[in-house]
Amino acid sequence: MTITTIEAIPTELAYGRGGGPAPTRTVVAYGFWIFILSDIVMFSALFAAYAVLSGNTAGGPSGRELFNLRSLFIETMCLLLSSYTAGLGMLSAERREVVRFLFFAALTLMLGAAFLFIEVSEFAGMVNRGAGPSRSAFLSSFFSLVGMHGAHVTAGLVWLVYMVAQVLAKGLRAVVLRRLVCFSLFWHALDIVWIGVMTLVYLMGAR
């Protein structure tokens, strides 16, 4: 019995139009993209609840009195820059530059933690002023929507720490890279959800 090898593959086969399976990485990223879209659909229900209930303050404080646009701007910039550093970290990982990857992962962690810190202190301040989630329908939907985003950011930070541990333990091998692709998709998607929160909740609510 002889073993034959194929030296060259016709280009129409090589690029998936002629058939043959897509690369694992493409398939994994596509599956995770479907998950992210379903997560965004879940967020859309919370956005709809907020849009419907945002006027029902029940005599309590409205967004105009509660929101601090200065800390909102800092928060937004933290999340945006963390998305950027996560992207650069992904680039370094693809080039197998471990030290650079760790540097950008640390930056991403710090920026994400800064975002969460500002958000939690904002929540604490509101609850202390008697504007907790049980005060009015507006505040219930506000805490559900913004809190759900914050919970996702928290999960993302835990995931990033876990990914750093994997890179340290296993190196930047293909399976770890695929998980990193999923993480960066997740992190960028959170930034997209935040654009909606910033615009609908804060900027429109503060007017």
Added chain:
Amino acid sequence: MDGDARVFEDRSPGVEHQESSANFLSYTVGLGLAILATIASFIVSQTDLLWPPGVAVGLVVLAFAQIGVHLVFFLHLGSGPDNTNNILALAFGLLVVFLVIAGSCWIIANLNDNMMPMPAH
């Protein structure tokens, strides 16, 4: 057969290695555009630069512009053949999001309109 290559490169047979379209420049351009859109949103919401009743529309347009920037420069959704499935899934997701949000607002606004006047507590 060398083991390292097997571990570090798993592509399916028949697929040539494709360089990722992402690079430092595209992330940086994306970051710049996203920051511009964010600052523009803050300015529009805090000043009377726009005709006041149109501010909400302006903010929504800026938000969609920024979401587009994120999709193209950070998530690398392009028009290439390898992206067709991603774009189709995104289009379906947007349809569902639109139905949920616009439908809820429409239904509840209609209910509010048809509500019997309630005595003040």
